[in-house]
Amino acid sequence: MALDQGTTSSRSIIFNKNGRPIESLNREFEQIYPKPGWVEHRALDIWNSQIETAMSVLQTSRIDPHDIAAIGITNQRETTVIWDKETGEPIMNAICWQCRRTADICDDMNARGWGPKVREKTGDVCDAYFSGTKIKWMLDNVPGARERAEKGELLFGTVDTWLMWKLSGGKIHATDYSNASRTMIFNIHTLDWDDELLAELNIPRIMLPEVKPSSYIYGMTDPKIFGAEVPIAGCIGDQQAALFGQTCFEEGESKATYGTGAFLMMTTGTKSVESKNGLLTTIAWGINDKVYYCLEGNTFVAGATVQWLRDELKLIGSAQETEELCNSVKDTNGIYLVPAFVGLATPYWDPYARASIQGITRGVNKAHLVRAAIEGQCFQIKEILDAMVTDGGIQLKEMKCDGGAIKNNFLLQFQSDILNVPVVRPVVTELTALGTAYLAGLAVGYWGSMEELKDDWALDRKFTPNMTEEYRAKIYKGWKKAVQRSLQWIDPEEE
Numbered sequence: 030m031a032l033d034q035g036t037t038s039s040r041s042i043i044f045n046k047n048g049r050p051i052e053s054l055n056r057e058f059e060q061i062y063p064k065p066g067w068v069e070h071r072a073l074d075i076w077n078s079q080i081e082t083a084m085s086v087l088q089t090s091r092i093d094p095h096d097i098a099a100i101g102i103t104n105q106r107e108t109t110v111i112w113d114k115e116t117g118e119p120i121m122n123a124i125c126w127q128c129r130r131t132a133d134i135c136d137d138m139n140a141r142g143w144g145p146k147v148r149e150k151t152g153d154v155c156d157a158y159f160s161g162t163k164i165k166w167m168l169d170n171v172p173g174a175r176e177r178a179e180k181g182e183l184l185f186g187t188v189d190t191w192l193m194w195k196l197s198g199g200k201i202h203a204t205d206y207s208n209a210s211r212t213m214i215f216n217i218h219t220l221d222w223d224d225e226l227l228a229e230l231n232i233p234r235i236m237l238p239e240v241k242p243s244s245y246i247y248g249m250t251d252p253k254i255f256g257a258e259v260p261i262a263g264c265i266g267d268q269q270a271a272l273f274g275q276t277c278f279e280e281g282e283s284k285a286t287y288g289t290g291a292f293l294m295m296t297t298g299t300k301s302v303e304s305k306n307g308l309l310t311t312i313a314w315g316i317n318d319k320v321y322y323c324l325e326g327n328t329f330v331a332g333a334t335v336q337w338l339r340d341e342l343k344l345i346g347s348a349q350e351t352e353e354l355c356n357s358v359k360d361t362n363g364i365y366l367v368p369a370f371v372g373l374a375t376p377y378w379d380p381y382a383r384a385s386i387q388g389i390t391r392g393v394n395k396a397h398l399v400r401a402a403i404e405g406q407c408f409q410i411k412e413i414l415d416a417m418v419t420d421g422g423i424q425l426k427e428m429k430c431d432g433g434a435i436k437n438n439f440l441l442q443f444q445s446d447i448l449n450v451p452v453v454r455p456v457v458t459e460l461t462a463l464g465t466a467y468l469a470g471l472a473v474g475y476w477g478s479m480e481e482l483k484d485d486w487a488l489d490r491k492f493t494p495n496m497t498e499e500y501r502a503k504i505y506k507g508w509k510k511a512v513q514r515s516l517q518w519i520d521p522e523e524e
């Protein structure tokens with residue numbers, strides 16, 4: 030059983046031996062925006078929505094919890110929770126990975142020359158995205174928090190750690206290498222929390238979880254929860270989980286995941302590759318006493334733009350409607366939507382960029398705007414792929430895709446057109462959940478080897494490029510121009 034805790038929803042899926050989902054349930058939870066550019070979740074909403082879906086899939090599938098071979102956790106990464114060790118009470122809302130509130134802490138560190146050191150040690154960029162400055166913010170801003178942390182009364186965790194602690198009835202305080210590598214305080218070469226960064230951010234080591242492989246028996250669930258002790262044997266950040274679920278085990282294999290944000294990753298094997306083009310060097314997973322690395326390019330907002338069109342502008346009733354609207358017009362009528370709602374990540378790393386819609390003329394209608402929202406996600410992936418090809422020195426033969434938005438055929442066709450590379454959609458689209466199910470199943474011997482998993486991958490549809498080079502170059506140039514005008518929108522001095 031996979032517990033897939035995403036940015037906007039929690040999902041539980043039970044998989045069979047062939048890696049096919051047999052029961053699945055998804056529950057959205059509230060997003061909290063206390064100020065422009067700030068994003069929070071209630072840690073208890075995360076737990077409650079997750080455990081409710083897990084209970085429900087067990088009930089509806091009529092599977093006895095004793096028959097669940099293992100549980101794998103996968104999660105939105107970087108999102109930061111701090112809670113009281115005794116009471117389990119979070120000291121404040123979780124600060125979401127998308128939250129920009131610590132941009133000034135990063136500016137200060139960058140001004141003092143920390144940028145290259147952070148990259149070298151952690152593979153991350155010194156940016157508000159990662160957990161390190163979020164922990165510092167909580168300890169600085171919640172009265173008494175740092176003293177309590179120093180006394181060992183508070184625990185820090187990313188969402189995997191929080192869920193594991195709750196599932197085990199407070200017995201396990203751990204994370205895996207992939208999640209640790211997103212905190213900006215974990216040294217991806219020594220595989221330990223980095224004392225120099227901990228000192229800089231004034232974070233007491235005592236509050237940090239133990240770091241373990243992604244495929245590993247962490248312990249058992251509290252029998253009070255499911256009425257059985259189930260091994261928790263998989264733990265991995267959601268993007269790395271999708272890479273594993275896609276069975277991208279070999280150097281140079283890659284995938285793109287389209288969820289709240291969109292993420293492109295390429296496996297680099299047991300060696301870490303340093304990027305020259307704004308990509309992150311990150312830990313893919315730890316398994317069989319080895320740690321594997323990957324290169325990652327990310328966008329903070331992808332499918333979230335569609336949610337914005339639905340929830341804030343009320344232009345559409347559901348995400349599914351976007352495909353028909355996109356196909357109802359031949360192009361965007363010259364407009365671009367740059368989804369820099371919380372700044373821009375790869376390759377710009379600009380927390381002060383803001384979203385914009387450009388090129389609007391009187392003939393622009395709803396369908397054009399919706400199409401621009403979908404195309405914007407694809408342009409962002411093209412920028413990342415260009416960086417990856419330069420860094421990794423590879424030419425991509427095809428791109429595997431997954432995530433909630435890949436039901437949208439228009440999106441994948443446009444992605445293939447703009448990349449000029451075939452895009453392949455697998456039969457099982459829940460690769461994030463499958464990835465952690467695989468890792469958990471491997472740890473308990475439900476599956477024998479990574480090799481045997483490769484046979485499960487099956488093609489649903491291949492999208493092949495169908496756009497002239499001239500047209501591709503023209504619209505990509507327009508995109509680049511639109512991005513330039515979104516950069517540095519916020520003046521930190523005025524803020």
Ligand SMILES: Nc1ncnc2c1ncn2[C@@H]1O[C@H](COP(=O)(O)OP(=O)(O)O)[C@@H](O)[C@H]1O
Pocket residue numbers: 034035036037038287288289290331332333334335336348349350351352432433434435436437440
């Ligand atoms: N048919 C669709 N077309 C475009 N976007 C979609 C479609 N269906 C879902 N989405 C988008 O996909 C995202 C949900 O994907 P999911 O993988 O569940 O996200 P997460 O794990 O980040 O919570 C939402 O942001 C939603 O707007």
Ligand SMILES: O=P(O)(O)OC[C@H](O)CO
Pocket residue numbers: 034035036037104105106107126266267268288289290291
């Ligand atoms: O919730 P998702 O699927 O958008 O993934 C979020 C990422 O893990 C953030 O780094």
